Amino acid sequence: PSSTPLTTKYYLEKTANMSREQYTPPSLSQQGQASGSGTGGFNITGQGSTFEDTSKPVHYLCGDCDNKVVLKKGDPIRCKECGYRVLYKERTNRMIQFEAR
Missing domain, CATH: 2.20.28.30 (RNA polymerase ii, chain L)
Known part of the structure; x- marks a missing residue:
């Protein structure tokens, strides 16, 4: 068992034999799909955000x-x-x- 998270391992295997021109950086939607449960990656839902609502007076x-x-x-x-x-x-x-x- 390796200590590398599953999403990082998947990403490294996918980009190992790729040239610079073929490389495309992962988007937020790809990270959400690769992580499965959504625990490893960015918090896309907006819950736990520290930013306040700017529409409030x-x-x-x-x-x-x-x-x-x-x-x-x-x-x-x-x-x-x-x-x-x-x-x-x-x-x-x-x-x-x-x-x-």
Whole structure:
């Protein structure tokens, strides 16, 4: 038994006798097919992603009049009440845990 994962072993056997011109890099769909269960490779489903949804509006506080300002992507960065352009992002309600070393 070798320590090489099955997907890597399959890929190495497939590309061993191939010239540089014939080589095509594996795509995400090929890796999903080669791994079978999807455990070895990229997480294509999007679950566990650390990126936040960009379509959600973001809440800010105006630096001049302390008014709450809600902005979506593409909105001008400006207070809707006084026109001030310095906005402070509100703290998140999500629990954030920092690791001390």
